[in-house]
Amino acid sequence: MTKKLWFQVGVGILLALLIIRMFIEVKGIFSPLVIIGQTIFLPLLLGGVLFYLTRPLLNFLESKGWPRWTSILAIFIAIGFFLWLFSFMIGPAVTKQVNSLVEDAPKITKDVQTMVDYALDQKNRLPDSIKESIDNQSSKLNDFAQRFGVGLITFIQSMFQGLFLLVLIPFFLVYLLKDHEKFAPFVANFFSGERKTWIRKTLVDIDITLKSYIQGQLFVSFAVGMMLLIGYLIIGLDYALILAIFGMFMNVIPFLGPYISVIPALIIGFIQEPQMAIYVAIIMLIAQQIESNLISPNVMGRALDIHPLTVITVILAAGNIAGLWGIILAIPTYAVIKTILKNAYARRAEIKEAATSTVEEE
Template sequence: MNRFERMRGRLRRAYESGREAVRAGRARPPDVPEPARTASPSSPGPTAPPTATVVEGEPQESAHHSTASRDDADVPHALRIAAAWSWRLIVIGVVFWALMEVVSTISIVIIPLAVAMLLSALLAPAVGWLLRARLPRSLATAVVLVGGLAGVVGTLTLVVNEFIQGVPELSEKSSQGLRQIQDWLRTGPLHLSDNQLDRYLDEAQQWVNNNTERFTSGALSTATTLAEVLTGALLVLFATFFFLRDGSMIWRFLVRLLPVAARWKVDDAGRAAWSTLVAYVRATVLVAFIDAVGIGIFLVIFDVPFAFPLAALVFLGAFIPIVGATLSGGVAVLVALVDSGAVTALIILGAVIGVQQLEGNVLQPLIMGRAVAIHPLAVIIGLTAGVVLAGITGALVAVPLIAVLNTAIRRLSARSVPDTPPDAVVVAAQSP
């Protein structure tokens, strides 16, 4: 039994000695050679004596300090970096795709909330003025919301009434314009014959007949979404009211859900982003108003029909940066072409281009300033993505969202310490 115990002790000491040797080999830098060892009872085995000549053999391969195994060390460094970036980008893409799926599923909620946020940024200064006049918060919010709603409904009523009154005259002049186009096609440089014109007209009529079912199905699908539109409008009204009345309270509640160490920076970034959104919406409304007034004056001077509806269309289109006012101005040019001829249409076209140049080069940099300045490439990419994802609503929301994210990310990445939140409790240590 004693012999067995001694044998077990020797094996135990040999195992411990081997583990210590492995640990020492791992801790030693790769370029430091391992010193020669002498045999001992605790670490048996053949070792080189101090006077022996060691023949240099093949150097032992060592793994790179950034790899987990020798197999990874055999992979080129550039390929390892590319693989690391690839799987991370795949994870980000999957998360983004899942987020887009969730947003598309609940778009009936997300889109009204986004519109309510824009309306809140537009109406928040008016609520602040009434609050400084000592009105209760709920009453001030209700007065501003009802006044804004009345203004929108009144404007739409005027536009629709003027459009209805001018449709017969415009239809008659459109027919005259079509006949003039036909005469120009016969006598102009194309010299089309009556048979060619009839054939082209028959092809156009056949195309309309073939696509009637598509147009009808689109109208039916639009009718089926009427309930969703009404639901979204009610949600916009309720959300705008509570954003205006309890916006600060809602924001403080959301900030308190975060870890304590992140609350100050998130609160600072959120308030800066809200200030950017308010400035952007106010500047956009002012620029849109100037565009509508400038183009509307030319429409009135040259007696183009539907001057007020077309100016209102320019005002609404200006909320889509770069392309909105241009497209709505193009509608005014077409109406001028049908009603007053090519010369008036060219003059209106020059007015639209001039107003757009004034807006892009003078008004926007002067009114919006550097705080909400966004590169045109970012605006175009955001508009395209917004149209693809959510249509017209996406085009309206895309650029404000980019401006808000730009400000928030800049503030979050800043190294400066933000100001103390107004609801923070500062505990001072008692002096001994």
């Protein structure tokens, strides 16, 4: 029985739960490590994202004979130029629309309150059974909105609190660009024989998975933001630029992002002109259909190969466990775990096949 896969998996799960339980019991001992991890988490995360975005440029420059340090310096110059160009071209328009939105905020708030009061008044005219069903669903929606709102506020607070740590991002990026080839051999050196080869292959596959997700997801989000901007400008929606930028950033959140990003656009569109909300919904629908059926399959390919139902389940579970950070990191984490398990299963099949061949030869 001990050789059965289900038994070994069960023992592995029990051991993992036992380790987690013991870690919780003695977490005071590891509190300094937890503090250090929380401190460097955001700079390391952003540095890693920039690494996967800039590594193709590094490879291209080195293929042309540029030295490593010269290539890294060129990358930082390119990043600085891009930031300057973005602030020069987009900054004034964003500032103008943000100031306008702040000035109109009281009026928008009053209009939203009026719509809510009207909707509540109409609800009181419905049959009791329908009102009860609406109340139940509203309660569930409010609970989720409150949890998500708290997570969003915590996320924003952590972003602002970590702004002073952003100075660490260039240092992480430099060393990632400089020494990224050394990581897999360093880890593999702790092993020997075929296991060493398997470890190196698994790390390469993880690197490919993360690269496919980060580069693909950011490109897809940028494409969605551009489609929203063009659509909003065509229909004449107020605050089109900041709403499109908001939609671009929210699209980084799998599955839930598009629904979150369309809410403020629908509200502002309805306040501006009631039929404008319909146009906003149509634009979002078209953008998401183009993204899901044309852009994502061609940009991200089948590197992740995760079923949509699995995506929803993983996101909801991660959101309940770790809030907004869990929602953002759920899919790449799941993809990495899936890659490890896939390689482990393939390795097990190879060992089993080799053992069978040996027995047959004897």
